[in-house]
Amino acid sequence: MDTTSLTGKETAAALNADTERRVGALTEKSAAPRLVLVVANDDPASGWYVKSLRRAAQRLGIDCDTVDLGADAAADTIRAELARLSADAAVDAVMLQTPLPSGVELNDVSVAIAAAKDVDGVSPLSLGLLGAGLPGFPPATAEAVVALAKHHDIPLAGRHVAIVGRSNVVGKPLAQLMLAENATVTVCHSRTADLPAVTAAADVVVAAVGRARLITGAHVREGAVVFDVGTNEGPDGGIVGDVDPESVRGKAAALSPVPGGVGPVTTALLMRHVVLAAEAARSA
Numbered sequence: 001m002d003t004t005s006l007t008g009k010e011t012a013a014a015l016n017a018d019t020e021r022r023v024g025a026l027t028e029k030s031a032a033p034r035l036v037l038v039v040a041n042d043d044p045a046s047g048w049y050v051k052s053l054r055r056a057a058q059r060l061g062i063d064c065d066t067v068d069l070g071a072d073a074a075a076d077t078i079r080a081e082l083a084r085l086s087a088d089a090a091v092d093a094v095m096l097q098t099p100l101p102s103g104v105e106l107n108d109v110s111v112a113i114a115a116a117k118d119v120d121g122v123s124p125l126s127l128g129l130l131g132a133g134l135p136g137f138p139p140a141t142a143e144a145v146v147a148l149a150k151h152h153d154i155p156l157a158g159r160h161v162a163i164v165g166r167s168n169v170v171g172k173p174l175a176q177l178m179l180a181e182n183a184t185v186t187v188c189h190s191r192t193a194d195l196p197a198v199t200a201a202a203d204v205v206v207a208a209v210g211r212a213r214l215i216t217g218a219h220v221r222e223g224a225v226v227f228d229v230g231t232n233e234g235p236d237g238g239i240v241g242d243v244d245p246e247s248v249r250g251k252a253a254a255l256s257p258v259p260g261g262v263g264p265v266t267t268a269l270l271m272r273h274v275v276l277a278a279e280a281a282r283s284a
């Protein structure tokens with residue numbers, strides 16, 4: 001079977017074209033949307049991600065600042081900064097980078113981000129809004145899987161979707177988004193018994209594990225659609241997904257590549273959330 005590559009470039013370009021137009025309209029009327037990235041680590045991967053977000057924002061005309069609190073910042077300091085930015089009318093959107101300093105829990109600090117500015121949907125309030133089906137920002141990575149599926153005309157309603165991973169940033173919010181698309185959802189994790197049997201029963205498999213090439217042809221039934229969310233460091237320093245593409249290709253009907261699949265759509269959706277937050281703030 002020929003396996004279609006579910007590339008994210010075109011989906012991201014379509015989203016970015018709309019974002020750029022809306023940023024232009026806002027900038028003409030008042031000021032460019034403003035995103036603030038809050039960093040409390042000295043992790044190289046996080047540093048790389050911050051740079052790529054700043055570049056993406058710049059390309060679209062979004063102002064993007066970074067506040068560096070240092071890798072040993074206390075939870076109180078991080079919370080206070082997030083609360084200050086949430087109350088600042090000149091800031092439209094706030095993103096807290098991970099990893100956090102050791103001993104600092106994401107839920108304990110992200111709770112200080114106002115839901116209206118929580119463009120990556122990380123706070124307990126944003127996650128609750130998503131679960132309740134109320135307006136708010138879903139985590140961009142989870143939303144990117146659904147956006148990629150829609151762009152490539154992959155039907156979700158009535159289909160069995162198996163998600164491998166149950167984190168608050170990908171697996172759990174994606175389960176909510178898939179339910180909202182009327183999919184039947186199974187969420188797998190490290191204690192799932194016989195993972196290959198569970199995923200091979202699904203029409204759509206989403207790998208969001210953080211283990212390089214864990215999902216192989218044995219986990220996927222003939223003709224299934226596979227989304228790879230994983231971004232792991234490969235042996236040569238490149239990025240490797242959670243899916244083993246060689247063994248899945250030829251068996252799956254479609255597979256999202258890493259890099260170039262979910263990643264670019266995630267960034268485009270984050271920037272879209274920034275402009276939506278700015279539009280809402282300025283019309284309030």
Ligand code: NAP
Binds near residue numbers: 263266
């Ligand atoms: P995470 O918080 O570490 O969660 C990993 C999940 O995978 C957990 O639920 C864990 O189960 C489960 N798991 C681990 N080993 C397993 C195994 N052998 N079998 C089945 N399940 C297993 O990771 P995350 O933050 O969700 O990220 C997942 C992946 O997505 C990572 O590669 C990350 O880099 C990537 N990511 C990509 C983007 C993007 O924009 N493309 C954004 C965010 C994350 P337990 O709950 O039982 O521990």
